[in-house]
Amino acid sequence: MKRGEGEETQEPPSSIRTDSQAEWDTPETIDAVQSALAERHEVFPIDAGADAYAVLQKTRPDIVFNIAEGTSGPCREGYIPSILEHLRIPYSASDPLTLNICLDKARTKEILAYYGLPTSRFRVIREDNFSFNSLHYPLMVKPLYEGSSIGIRNDSLVKNRQEMRERVMWLLKDYDEPALVEEFLPGREFTVAIIGNNGEARALPIVEILFDSLPEGVNPIYSYEAKWIWDQSANPLKIFECPARLSDALQSDIETACLRAYSILRCRDWCRIDVRLDAAGRPHILELNPLPGILPRPEDNSCFPKAARAAGMSYNQLINAVMDVACKRYGLV
Numbered sequence: 173m174k175r176g177e178g179e180e181t182q183e184p185p186s187s188i189r190t191d192s193q194a195e196w197d198t199p200e201t202i203d204a205v206q207s208a209l210a211e212r213h214e215v216f217p218i219d220a221g222a223d224a225y226a227v228l229q230k231t232r233p234d235i236v237f238n239i240a241e242g243t244s245g246p247c248r249e250g251y252i253p254s255i256l257e258h259l260r261i262p263y264s265a266s267d268p269l270t271l272n273i274c275l276d277k278a279r280t281k282e283i284l285a286y287y288g289l290p291t292s293r294f295r296v297i298r299e300d301n302f303s304f305n306s307l308h309y310p311l312m313v314k315p316l317y318e319g320s321s322i323g324i325r326n327d328s329l330v331k332n333r334q335e336m337r338e339r340v341m342w343l344l345k346d347y348d349e350p351a352l353v354e355e356f357l358p359g360r361e362f363t364v365a366i367i368g369n370n371g372e373a374r375a376l377p378i379v380e381i382l383f384d385s386l387p388e389g390v391n392p393i394y395s396y397e398a399k400w401i402w403d404q405s406a407n408p409l410k411i412f413e414c415p416a417r418l419s420d421a422l423q424s425d426i427e428t429a430c431l432r433a434y435s436i437l438r439c440r441d442w443c444r445i446d447v448r449l450d451a452a453g454r455p456h457i458l459e460l461n462p463l464p465g466i467l468p469r470p471e472d473n474s475c476f477p478k479a480a481r482a483a484g485m486s487y488n489q490l491i492n493a494v495m496d497v498a499c500k501r502y503g504l505v
Contacts, residue, residue, distance in 0.1 A: 196241055197239055197241075197465075197466070198467070200467075200468065200469075201466060201467055201468060202217075202239075204466075204468035204487060204491075205237065205239065205466070205491055207488070208487060208488035208490075208491035208492060209237060209491060209492065209495060211488055211492065212492055212495075213495070216231060216233060218231070218233075218236070220240035220242075220251075220252050221243070224240075224252060224255060225255050225259075228255060228256065228259055228261060229259055232259070232261060233261060234262070234504065235261075235262040235263060235264070235495070235498065235499060235502065235504060236252075236256055236261060236262070236263035236264065237263075237264050237491075237494075237495055237498075238252055238253060238256070238263045238264050238265050238463075239265075239463060239466075240252040240463075241319075241463060245317075246272065246275060246276055246316075246317040246349075247268075247272045247275075248275070249268075249271040249272065249275055249462075249463060250267075250268030250269070250271045250272045251268075253265075253266075253267055253268045253271060254268045262498070262499075262502040262504065263498070264440075264441050264442075264494055264495060264498035265440060265441050265442065265462060265463060265494075265498070266438070266439050266440045266441070266443070266462040266463075267438070267440065269438070270437055270438050270439055270440070270462055271462055271463065273437065274437060274439075274443075274459070274460045274461070274462050275317050275319070276316060276317060277314065277316055277317075277352050277459055278294065278296045278316060278350075278352055280437065280459060280460060281294060281354075281457075283436060283437065284433060284436065284437075284457050287432070287436050289429060289432060289433055289436070289457055290429070290450075290454060290455065290456040290457065291456050291457050291458075292354045292355045292356070292357055292450075292456055292458075293306075293307060293354065293355045294307075294352055294353060294354035294355070295307060295352075295353045295354075296316060296350050296351070296352055296353075297340050297344070297350060297351045297353060298344075298350045299344075300340075300341060300344055302340070307353065307354075307355050308355055309330070309331055309332060309336075309356075310329055310330060310331045310356040311329075311330050311336055311353050311354065311355060311356055312324075312328055312329055312330075312352075312353070312354050312355075312356050312393070313328050313330055313336060313339035313340055313343065313351055313352070313353050314328065314343075314351065314352045314353075314354070315343050315347045315349050315350075315351065315352070316349055316350040316351065316352045317349050317350075318347075318349075319459075319461060320399070320465065321394060321395055321396045321398070321399040321400070322396065323343060323347055323396070324393070324394075324395050324396055325395055325396055325397065326390050326391050326393070326395045326397050326398075327339065327391075328393065328395065329356060329391040329393055336353065339351070340353065357448040357449060357450050357451075357456055357458075358450070358451050359448060359449025359450055359451065359453060360380060360381075360448070360449050361380070361381045361383070361394065361446070361447070361448045361449075361458075362378050362379060362380050362381070362416055362426060362446075362447045362448070362455075363378075363379045363381070363444055363445065363446050363447070363475045363479075364376075364378050364379075364426060364427065364430040364444065364445045364446075364447060364479075365379070365442070365443075365444050365464065365475065365476045365479035365480065366430060366431065366434050366439070366442060366443050366444070366445065367441070367442050367493060367494060367497060368441075368442075368497055369440055369441065369497055369500075369501055372497075373431060373434055373435070375427045375430060375431060376476075376479035376480060376482065376483045377414050377415035377416075377479050377482035377483055378414070378415060378416040378418065378423065378426060378427070378479070379412050379413070379414040379416060379475045379478055379479055380412065380413045380414070380416035380417070381394050381411060381412060382410065382411050382412065382413055383411075385409045385410050385411045386398055386402060386409070386411070387402060398411070405469060405471045405472050405473075406471075408471045408472075408473050409473070411473060412473060412475065412478060414475075414478050414479055414481075414482045415482055422453070422455075425454075425455050426447055426455045429447065429455050429457060430445040430447065430457070433445055433457050433460060434460070437460055437462075439460065439462050440462075440498075440501065441494055441497050441498045441501070442462075442464065442476075442494050442497075443460055443461060443462045443464065444460075444461040444464035444465075444475060444476050445457065445459075445460050445461070446458040446459050446460075446461070464476040466487075466490075466491070468487050476490070477490060
């Protein structure tokens with residue numbers, strides 16, 4: 173290639189919430205991705221927080237390995253891919269439409285429900301003068317447009333109307349975005365890493381979240397505290413099991429649901445899909461993450477690399493496998 177894959181990075185502006193930075197890749201991750209790609213490609217890093225349009229227009233890489241999360245708004249993940257579409261530069265991962273829809277948890281659930289995929293019942297609250305009584309407690313209260321457990325705290329699982337109103341009002345005020353209120357699913361929780369396109373998309377070994385590893389007395393949810401505070405690389409929790417211990421039937425049900433969701437939302441190249449079982453043990457789709465987290469060290473407990481390792485792939489092999497399926501999609505050698 174005359175020029176390598178552009179790897180997008182960004183520096184956090186000081187005016188936004190600290191926890192919003194949880195979505196962004198660390199310098200260690202950026203270096204690890206660049207090192208992996210450099211095994212087979214000439215790599216030219218591009219900062220998504222700078223004048224990315226001008227740099228991309230000037231350099232015109234053969235293909236971009238896109239990991240840019242964006243900085244603000246419900247369409248932030250589609251910003252760099254929109255530029256790439258306009259400049260007709262190939263890139264990895266999903267297009268702007270899919271990225272933006274998947275970041276909107278309610279739109280994702282509406283589409284999944286239309287196609288008959290199970291997802292818990294929900295309401296979206298945009299203003300503080302809300303009223304509804306059609307959902308059954310307990311409920312989960314989440315920000316509508318966030319990932320990486322941002323805005324999901326231990327007390328986001330609410331058991332009555334007063335607790336629900338308090339969490340909703342907190343999100344509306346502190347996050348300045350709508351709240352998603354959904355019925356809580358009491359069963360086991362999993363995350364499924366998928367690589368590939370069309371009929372070649374495949375699920376890697378399923379990861380289960382083990383809530384009994386959390387501090388005593390906390391709620392069985394993968395909250396911000398569980399992901400970023402209680403689980404530290406210096407002292408990692410034994411919070412994941414991969415491959416998950418599943419019956420053949422349940423594994424098939426989970427993989428089938430995730431591959432259908434992947435196809436329905438028109439995901440490309442890779443995605444991580446979160447699943448939780450209801451009281452009857454039936455899988456429900458929680459959300460899709462078409463720009464999955466990829467922390468490189470095993471002690472960081474990053475699920476997509478963990479699933480890849482269980483499949484016999486090193487970190488570098490994982491990154492290059494994603495680039496390979498993107499190149500194949502564009503007909504690039």
